[in-house]
Amino acid sequence: MWDERFSDSIYVYGCEPSQFLVEQMQLLGNQSRRVLTLGEGEGRNGVYLARLGHEVHAVDGSVAGQSKALNLAEAQHVSLDYSVADLADYQFEGQYDLMVMIFCHLPLAIRTKVHQQMCEHLAPGGVIIYQAYSPWQLQLGTGGPKKREMLVELSELEQDFSALNFMTCRQLQKKIVEGIYHTGMADVVEMVAQRPLLH
Template sequence: MPADNLPVAQSPQTLSVSDSTNNKELITDPQSLKIALATKLKTMTGVHGEFLFPCVPSMLQEYLQTLVGLLNLLGQNPTPEHIDNLRQLIEKGISEGFRLSSHARLIVSYQLAEANKGLAGGITINTKVHVESLSDKYQTWPQTRPEPLFGSHPDAKVMAVASQLGKPENVPVLDVGAGTGRNSLPLAKLGHSVDAIELTPIFAEKLTEAVKAENLSIKVIQGDILDPLLRMRAANYKLAIASEVLSHFRYSDQVRLFLAKMCDCLPSGGLLLFSAFLAVDNYQPDNFAREMSDISWCYIITRDELNSAMEGLPLEMISDESVIEYEQNHLPKEAWPPTGWFLSWATGRDLFPIQQNPPMELRWLLLKRR
């Protein structure tokens, strides 16, 4: 996005050279001379820097206080009018950034208004919104994170549910958010026909390479499950899975859209298994918590919101279990935890970095289409 800028009030003006030549008084007072030297030093002092603020609208006042504190520290003494203008500039940026992406950052840069006058010439503040999509963020993972990115074994719950549905060759599976194939590849090796949807191009490429190398029955589809134009085969899959996908959602309408699309692709009796962060029953997240859960890949859903998203859809809840408890009890010991970040993330401590139990947890939800 284009940058916005705001000139901030300059430091108080000092006596100019032309004025001082008309003053015949000789000054030798050390304190007065020290003030004059400090003024000269200020004209020779430069400063520049930037803040990268997550675009969290609820943090408007805190961001404003940070910047006003900086300006006061630099001796700029912004007026109420300047502070109000700065507030509008920040509010515009973080609101627009949050609307565009949960990974947007408001870049606030500050520099001298007039380089030859140093701090005495004032400070100019510029803002710019830097937007990254979820796909952009994940695109760098293969270069910045060790393999396996999401774990070396498939989800124990996924494999258990699939095994209960009959012979693999008779149980086609839809894997939403398949990643590099942690669940798709083992399912296909058992004989399941798998359609794998993956948002991130580099993950879809890696999965495609693995499919070709092992000659497996997996159709890889690069796309966004929330895209209304992305259609799956109607009433085709006996099992649809979405592991660690809903944590990236942002609104309850997206949960509703996801469930509705799953209903379209499942026949009567088909199962939908997905993981989601559910709030504990007595916790109602405020706007700040919701916005932070959004940008932290921990989207919180209350059970009331989940029930509302399911309302009117031909779905019934079969089970609701802790992901941590189930996977720890059923995965091989060498596969637990799946990754170094999993426990902190799944317990909600990525969002709430506290020793106590956060008021949310990653849950396995198993639904049946009527």
């Protein structure tokens, strides 16, 4: 499905980064970070982070997404390390100072495993920025999966990331206009959480 969607010559989620990501990066400040982006797609978020000077490793299952992301990176004079892999069996390696998961909707069992690996591979002091459609999005129909189990409950984030300190963990309705498939009032969950520093 994703390769087909991304075979369109336009960037279907746009070339501008996620507004939520931009807002949160402004709060986090400029220190250089090792970043992992999950479900990177066509590169809008990874390229933005690389332009800020971060070292970005992107993971996504789509070859077409990878190709568009690398073209976007080249056009904006930055580099991205982009792995094509299925998150269902992707083994995280090393530690990251920042992990970004924006509108990467996975079946529940896979999502739980991915959330667990995110916690395990987040460096002390590292931060996760996460945004997804909630199940209430089904009533709004302005983007995202149509299957309820692919949508993320706030309580799930609170539980799966309970080892971290929440800077933000909320569900809200807001206007999201990010490409042709994400347009209109949306019901989302948003989390920013930090791994405690070692003492």
